[in-house]
Amino acid sequence: MDFIFDYVDETVFASILLFGLFFLMLAQGIAISVAIAVSSILTGLFFLPPSVAFFVATQKMFAGVDSFTLLAIPFFILAGNIMNKGGIAIRLVNLAKLIGGRLPGSLAHTNVIANMLFGSISGSAIAAAAAVGGTMAPLQKKEGYDPTFSAAVNIASAPSGILIPPSGPLILFSLVSGGTSISALFIGGYVPGLLMGLSVMIVAGIIAKRRKFPVSEIPGLGEAAKIVWQALPPLLMVVVVIGGIVIGAFTATEGAAVAVLYSFVLSLIYRLATWREYIDVLKSSMVTSAVILFLIAASGVMSYVMTITGIPDAIADALLTFKNPIVILLIMNICLLIIGFFMDLTPAVLIFTPIFLPIAREVGMDPVQFGLMMIFNLGIGSMTPPVGSVLFVGCSIGGVSIEKVAKPLLPFFITLMIALMMITYIPALTTGLPRLLGLM
Amino acid sequence: MIDKIKHTLESLLLYLTSAMLAIMAGLMLWQVFTRYVLASPALYTEELLRFMMIWMAFLGSAYAFGTRQHLSLVFAVEALSGRNKLILMLINDSVVLIFSVFILFLGGIKAVTSSMTQFSPIMRIPIGDVYLIMPIAAVLIFILQCLNMIILVRDSNRASPKPAGSL
Numbered sequence: 001m002d003f004i005f006d007y008v009d010e011t012v013f014a015s016i017l018l019f020g021l022f023f024l025m026l027a028q029g030i031a032i033s034v035a036i037a038v039s040s041i042l043t044g045l046f047f048l049p050p051s052v053a054f055f056v057a058t059q060k061m062f063a064g065v066d067s068f069t070l071l072a073i074p075f076f077i078l079a080g081n082i083m084n085k086g087g088i089a090i091r092l093v094n095l096a097k098l099i100g101g102r103l104p105g106s107l108a109h110t111n112v113i114a115n116m117l118f119g120s121i122s123g124s125a126i127a128a129a130a131a132v133g134g135t136m137a138p139l140q141k142k143e144g145y146d147p148t149f150s151a152a153v154n155i156a157s158a159p160s161g162i163l164i165p166p167s168g169p170l171i172l173f174s175l176v177s178g179g180t181s182i183s184a185l186f187i188g189g190y191v192p193g194l195l196m197g198l199s200v201m202i203v204a205g206i207i208a209k210r211r212k213f214p215v216s217e218i219p220g221l222g223e224a225a226k227i228v229w230q231a232l233p234p235l236l237m238v239v240v241v242i243g244g245i246v247i248g249a250f251t252a253t254e255g256a257a258v259a260v261l262y263s264f265v266l267s268l269i270y271r272l273a274t275w276r277e278y279i280d281v282l283k284s285s286m287v288t289s290a291v292i293l294f295l296i297a298a299s300g301v302m303s304y305v306m307t308i309t310g311i312p313d314a315i316a317d318a319l320l321t322f323k324n325p326i327v328i329l330l331i332m333n334i335c336l337l338i339i340g341f342f343m344d345l346t347p348a349v350l351i352f353t354p355i356f357l358p359i360a361r362e363v364g365m366d367p368v369q370f371g372l373m374m375i376f377n378l379g380i381g382s383m384t385p386p387v388g389s390v391l392f393v394g395c396s397i398g399g400v401s402i403e404k405v406a407k408p409l410l411p412f413f414i415t416l417m418i419a420l421m422m423i424t425y426i427p428a429l430t431t432g433l434p435r436l437l438g439l440m
Numbered sequence: 441m442i443d444k445i446k447h448t449l450e451s452l453l454l455y456l457t458s459a460m461l462a463i464m465a466g467l468m469l470w471q472v473f474t475r476y477v478l479a480s481p482a483l484y485t486e487e488l489l490r491f492m493m494i495w496m497a498f499l500g501s502a503y504a505f506g507t508r509q510h511l512s513l514v515f516a517v518e519a520l521s522g523r524n525k526l527i528l529m530l531i532n533d534s535v536v537l538i539f540s541v542f543i544l545f546l547g548g549i550k551a552v553t554s555s556m557t558q559f560s561p562i563m564r565i566p567i568g569d570v571y572l573i574m575p576i577a578a579v580l581i582f583i584l585q586c587l588n589m590i591i592l593v594r595d596s597n598r599a600s601p602k603p604a605g606s607l
Contacts, residue, residue, distance in 0.1 A: 025535065026512075026513055027515070027516055028516050028517075028531070028532060029512050029513055029514055029515070029516050029517040029528065029529075029532050030512060030532045030535050030536070031510035031511065031512045031536065032510070032511045032512060032513075033501075033510055033511070034510070034535060034536050034539050037539060038535060038538070038539050038543075041542070041543060051550070054542055054543055054546050054547035054550070055547050055550045055551060055554075056547075057543045057547050058543060058544065058547030058548050058550070058551045058571075058574055059547075059551055061543070061544075061574070062494065062551065062571060062574065065497050066490060066494060067490070068486055068489065068490050070493065071464070071468065071489055071490070071493050074461060074464070074493065074496075075464075075465060075468065078465060250472060253468065254468060254471065254472050256468075257465055257469050257472065258469070258472065260465045260469075261465075261469055279458070282458040282459075282461055282462055283454055283458045286454070286457045286458045286460075286461045286496065286500050287454075287500060287503065287504055287507075287509055289461070289496070289497070289500065290457065290496065290497050290498075290499075290500025290501050290504055291500075291504050291509060291510055293493070293496075293497035293500075293501075294497060294498070294501040294504070294510070295511070297497065297498075301543075342513075344511055346511075347511070386515065387513060
């Protein structure tokens with residue numbers, strides 16, 4: 001089939017074919033992992049003999065999941081799901097209420113702070129949106145909050161959990177980027193995570209003041225001490241797990257297993273779940289993990305085909321003609337935002353890290369900053385319709401339709417965009433803390 | 441009958457892989473324990489865990505194909521109805537069949553045969569044995585996906601008893 005290349009450039013042909021097929025299959029509803037693998041192999045068939053292509057595809061799929069670090073992902077999912085079993089969320093919500101209770105629209109702030117707290121013990125935005133949103137929605141309804149507003153606040157702040165460690169997406173990024181330090185990414189995630197929460201709180205505060213939402217009563221000192229005491233055991237996990245990973249006491253994978261043990265013991269002490277429920281938690285964690293791992297395996301084929309056809313280089317050359325780093329980073333962010341509309345975070349990180357990271361490096365951006373910028377950006381993507389996992393979960397848990405929540409979500413994007421630009425153009429926000437602690 | 445076969449196969453896969461996840465967490469903790477408390481780290485755990493995760497990932501994926509839990513965009517399928525919806529769903533399912541046959545099965549068999557003489561550094565397991573999960577998963581995905589397609593066609597006939605003219 002070489003005759004085609006007499007007319008068009010190989011790389012141009014490959015990229016049109018690869019992405020054309022991929023988006024076609026995606027649009028017609030084929031599983032993303034299969035769409036990735038099949039579009040890649042069909043493109044690969046133009047460049048490799050069939051027997052080699054299938055064999056290499058299998059090898060790349062296998063190699064994609066043959067990683068010890070990757071084990072951290074199923075373990076963190078399992079730990080998060082154990083924590084998700086009731087009980088823990090309400091303790092964190094109470095603490096959040098204590099912190100944000102005096103602000104106008106206190107329950108909205110409580111929701112944001114609880115999402116950040118939940119994010120600091122779990123690595124998934126969906127888990128936070130479900131656990132915290134589920135606890136908050138009835139409370140907010142009782143105080144007369146508009147359910148679409150409550151759902152919007154929950155949705156806009158839940159992705160802060162994937163920036164605040166532990167974080168599945170950051171581990172994933174560390175792997176696809178060729179071993180960026182997980183400790184540095186984890187510590188670097190605190191400031192962007194806080195920024196995301198603050199962005200939501202500013203808007204929520206302004207809206208609450210205008211609509212005169214109630215301010216909660218301030219609990220007495222004794223009550224406050226009790227609330228802090230009750231929230232302490234789950235939050236101590238941060239010290240053990242994240243602290244352990246950062247000082248190098250154990251690897252991210254070992255830390256994730258320790259998180260499983262910690263959350264398991266905690267839920268045993270609090271008697272939060274029955275054995276049946278533990279088995280259900282195992283089952284659902286396994287399915288979530290297998291789906292993510294299979295996506296990672298399939299992406300192995302795509303990144304191989306992209307490499308042999310020179311697609312990342314071609315995109316880099318095209319983007320770098322702009323010369324101005326500010327413009328290049330802006331274009332990258334716009335591309336990622338558009339991608340975020342249509343694609344879930346995991347496949348987007350897998351597919352676009354190999355394309356954009358070299359460009360970011362070329363304009364002098366540290367991989368840690370790039371990773372956090374990308375996750376922040378795609379985190380916004382997870383709350384935007386039509387495809388947004390956090391949006392879906394937040395709507396269903398809040399009992400509102402996606403169409404209704406779109407409008408109250410809009411104002412939050414203004415501050416979130418400002419925060420994204422800050423993270424893109426001020427390196428100190430992401431690399432400052434890890435540098436201070438000597439992690440990079 | 442078909443539902444029963446599918447259900448049995450899926451439960452089997454689900455319990456097997458869920459147990460694997462629990463064992464993996466236990467093994468990982470054992471590794472931490474041997475390193476810190478016994479001060480002589482178990483060497484085999486790292487390799488065993490890696491291979492177990494690969495097996496869990498592929499077996500769990502087969503289960504997820506059976507129960508249609510893999511991530512996908514549903515707009516096109518949801519926008520259609522009746523016969524067109526059925527046809528699109530069958531096309532999508534056939535792509536999964538093609539994927540399982542060509543990439544997982546044919547590629548997998550070749551990967552198995554070509555790596556039987558390589559051994560893992562610690563446990564001395566032939567790498568080909570680990571690769572064996574790919575053709576195994578291929579067969580499972582193929583069976584479950586075929587059952588899904590049969591059920592799809594059967595239920596669409598049952599659910600739309602209206603005369604053919606209305607389609």
